[in-house]
Amino acid sequence: MKILVLNSGSSSVKFQVIDTDLERMEAHRDQTLAVGSLEKIGLSDSRLVLRVPGREPHQAYREVLEHRAAIDWALALLTDPVIGVLSSVAEIGAVGHRVVHGGEAFASSVRFDAEVVAKIEECSVLAPLHNPPNLRGYHAAHAALPDVPHIAVFDTAFHQTMPAHAFLYGIPFQFYTRHHLRRYGFHGTSHRYVTFRACQVLGWQREDKRLISVHLGNGCSMAAVDHGKSVDTTMGFTPLEGLLMGTRCGDMDPAVVPWLMAIEELTLHQVNTMLNKHSGLQGVSGVSSDMREVLAARAKGYTRADVAFRMFCYRIRKYIGAYAAAMGGVDAVLFAGGIGENSPEVRAAATEGLEFMGLRLDPGRNGAIVGTEGEISVPDSAVKLLVVPTNEELTIARDVIRVLHGVMPTFEPPEMVS
Amino acid sequence: MNWELHDIAIVGGGMMGRSIAVKIAQQGIHVHLKELSEERVEACEADLAAELERAVQRFDSTEAEKRAVLSRIRWDTSFDCAQGCDLAIETVQEDAELKRGILSELDAVLPTTHPLVVNTSTLSITELAATCKNPERVVGMHFLYPVTQTRVVEVVRGQLTADAVFERAIAFARLLGKVPIKCFEMPGFVTTRVVLPMVNEAMHVVMEGVAEPADVDLAMKLGYDFRLGPLEWADRVGLDKVHNWLQHLHQETGEPRFRPCPLLKRLVRAGLLGAKTGRGFFTYGPDRKRLDRPNDDRPGLA
Numbered sequence: 001m002k003i004l005v006l007n008s009g010s011s012s013v014k015f016q017v018i019d020t021d022l023e024r025m026e027a028h029r030d031q032t033l034a035v036g037s038l039e040k041i042g043l044s045d046s047r048l049v050l051r052v053p054g055r056e057p058h059q060a061y062r063e064v065l066e067h068r069a070a071i072d073w074a075l076a077l078l079t080d081p082v083i084g085v086l087s088s089v090a091e092i093g094a095v096g097h098r099v100v101h102g103g104e105a106f107a108s109s110v111r112f113d114a115e116v117v118a119k120i121e122e123c124s125v126l127a128p129l130h131n132p133p134n135l136r137g138y139h140a141a142h143a144a145l146p147d148v149p150h151i152a153v154f155d156t157a158f159h160q161t162m163p164a165h166a167f168l169y170g171i172p173f174q175f176y177t178r179h180h181l182r183r184y185g186f187h188g189t190s191h192r193y194v195t196f197r198a199c200q201v202l203g204w205q206r207e208d209k210r211l212i213s214v215h216l217g218n219g220c221s222m223a224a225v226d227h228g229k230s231v232d233t234t235m236g237f238t239p240l241e242g243l244l245m246g247t248r249c250g251d252m253d254p255a256v257v258p259w260l261m262a263i264e265e266l267t268l269h270q271v272n273t274m275l276n277k278h279s280g281l282q283g284v285s286g287v288s289s290d291m292r293e294v295l296a297a298r299a300k301g302y303t304r305a306d307v308a309f310r311m312f313c314y315r316i317r318k319y320i321g322a323y324a325a326a327m328g329g330v331d332a333v334l335f336a337g338g339i340g341e342n343s344p345e346v347r348a349a350a351t352e353g354l355e356f357m358g359l360r361l362d363p364g365r366n367g368a369i370v371g372t373e374g375e376i377s378v379p380d381s382a383v384k385l386l387v388v389p390t391n392e393e394l395t396i397a398r399d400v401i402r403v404l405h406g407v408m409p410t411f412e413p414p415e416m417v418s
Numbered sequence: 419m420n421w422e423l424h425d426i427a428i429v430g431g432g433m434m435g436r437s438i439a440v441k442i443a444q445q446g447i448h449v450h451l452k453e454l455s456e457e458r459v460e461a462c463e464a465d466l467a468a469e470l471e472r473a474v475q476r477f478d479s480t481e482a483e484k485r486a487v488l489s490r491i492r493w494d495t496s497f498d499c500a501q502g503c504d505l506a507i508e509t510v511q512e513d514a515e516l517k518r519g520i521l522s523e524l525d526a527v528l529p530t531t532h533p534l535v536v537n538t539s540t541l542s543i544t545e546l547a548a549t550c551k552n553p554e555r556v557v558g559m560h561f562l563y564p565v566t567q568t569r570v571v572e573v574v575r576g577q578l579t580a581d582a583v584f585e586r587a588i589a590f591a592r593l594l595g596k597v598p599i600k601c602f603e604m605p606g607f608v609t610t611r612v613v614l615p616m617v618n619e620a621m622h623v624v625m626e627g628v629a630e631p632a633d634v635d636l637a638m639k640l641g642y643d644f645r646l647g648p649l650e651w652a653d654r655v656g657l658d659k660v661h662n663w664l665q666h667l668h669q670e671t672g673e674p675r676f677r678p679c680p681l682l683k684r685l686v687r688a689g690l691l692g693a694k695t696g697r698g699f700f701t702y703g704p705d706r707k708r709l710d711r712p713n714d715d716r717p718g719l720a
Contacts, residue, residue: 011446043446044424065422247480262717266477267567274477 001093008137018397067140101127102154158188161229185233217337224323246289249279284308313349332384358382427500430510431462437565543576620648621679653692
């Protein structure tokens with residue numbers, strides 16, 4: 001079945017057409033027919049780029065003021081006899097939508113209906129920048145393709161299996177009951193894909209293994225996946241917690257926030273922008289939020305780039321130890337995301353000195369695997385190290401198939417002891 | 419009604435004009451900023467670049483946002499730049515004659531259905547609109563500085579302002595993420611009218627020798643949780659501006675509570691105009707940073 005996968009942001013829509021079904025999923029033979037992105041929605045010079053494997057990318061500009069116009073334009077290009085990949089929109093069998101926040105309401109991917117929409121709206125208070133445009137994308141796509149099923153796939157759903165002792169914060173309990181304030185975690189679709197795929201490659205059953213998934217992209221997070229279930233993850237109530245990222249600070253003493261606000265007389269907006277957009281690799285190195293540029297500056301002997309790199313890798317190493325402890329051991333550590341897939345330096349520094357717990361990196365393999373799938377540990381390493389290029393869109397397309405066939409797993413939270 | 423905002427003209431590239439321009443450009447709307455001459459354009463452009471850089475340093479925005487904002491602001495020296503615009507804002511100094519002239523120019527180039535916004539804190543919208551061919555499309559919006567941060571704007575209805583124009587101005591305020599305060603035309607509207615007597619009174623307190631300026635500000639700031647004390651507030655607005663407002667309100671209303679404090683007059687005559695000249699009630703560096711802030715005015719971190 002040809003599935004349209006949509007990731008709708010406030011001013012952008014990313015889309016893919018993926019051809020898949022149950023057999024192809026099993027054999028990892030799903031086919032991505034087209035990858036597109038439409039940027040600067042709401043402006044007069046919106047840009048659409050469509051990439052079809054084996055062809056030159058197609059670029060076009062026009063005024064696109066809202067999501068409905070964006071989806072219509074994307075569909076027009078996808079069905080264009082020259083540029084497109086579909087003979088008509090009728091070829092699209094279903095639509096999968098990325099939804100950032102499912103709160104505690106969604107522990108699985110689900111088919112859209114009025115109740116689902118209402119619940120996603122309720123979750124908007126937790127993700128005010130993301131859920132509303134996700135919903136706008138759904139409404140637009142539903143108007144354009146009213147007769148096919150639309151499926152919502154949540155970034156947070158996979159982590160709903162976390163136990164309360166991992167997801168609660170040590171602040172008065174009333175904030176959890178009153179505002180659902182807790183750790184949710186993000187990148188769930190990626191961590192799910194990566195752990196699933198690694199087991200497929202290794203010939204393992206995910207349900208038998210303890211895995212640590214390390215997603216290092218623009219945002220960075222790790223997940224401890226114990227016997228197929230996420231039991232902890234580094235991102236929290238928002239994607240600011242945990243690892244050091246391109247421009248986000250990650251873990252920090254929370255008392256820093258009111259202290260800095262007072263002494264520097266910063267407003268809420270300023271302190272929020274500082275932590276989310278001026279920190280991380282960018283803020284520490286002063287060079288760039290891009291790991292490649294930080295590595296280049298470090299190679300030239302720039303001290304702040306070096307310390308930013310070390311902080312980045314040290315925090316990953318610390319969490320590998322923590323998650324091994326949380327699960328009582330670990331069978332494999334998996335690297336994904338732009339940095340995880342492409343930076344042997346980061347992978348080496350992040351796993352350095354962990355031989356005591358059975359992690360033994362093969363420097364040759366590590367250096368050779370850049371942007372591709374493969375093992376990077378020595379053959380007899382007790383803990384396997386793998387690079388697994390992530391594919392969230394593919395997971396969304398597969399979830400569409402799973403939901404339609406009634407085989408979508410639920411990431412049920414464990415009972416909380418009252 | 420099919421009315422969308424793609425392009426907005428602003429007349430006057432001073433501090434207020436630039437601040438409004440940035441706020442508008444942040445919403446993805448293109449701004450055409452009109453100044454008097456190429457020299458003025460150059461100077462204002464440099465000031466804007468410096469202000470945006472300061473905003474990045476202050477964590478108000480990021481380098482990428484700064485570039486996006488700059489890419490949406492075009493400078494011009496002719497009123498023709500307003501021709502294709504959906505709305506025009508005048509934001510020159512508080513001078514009725516000058517503002518009237520600008521409104522007439524805008525009235526001539528902008529399509530007759532599009533609103534003309536007057537940014538004023540004290541002047542009469544009705545009086546300013548009177549010489550326009552289409553006075554019903556003139557509406558007041560009193561933006562408060564810094565426009566990128568204050569959450570409020572007074573939307574002011576003149577005697578002849580059309581309902582549709584007033585509603586558009588309110589929609590425009592919401593689009594900028596601001597809370598519109600609807601006012602009928604009266605000198606000073608809400609904000610200026612309420613704040614000026616307090617500021618004036620603070621100056622009287624100093625003049626009478628009741629307390630030192632720093633203590634007056636501390637008392638009000640710490641006592642009533644104001645972000646700035648009344649005297650520093652006046653310094654930052656510009657004492658000449660505060661003086662003009664008071665005088666105008668005094669003339670318009672005849673109320674003695676608006677009579678400018680003699681101390682204020684004296685400072686203005688001496689050219690001590692506040693943060694912009696480095697000295698007013700307090701002293702300031704070239705970056706407008708207050709230099710004589712007392713220790714008690716620093717945050718308590720206990």
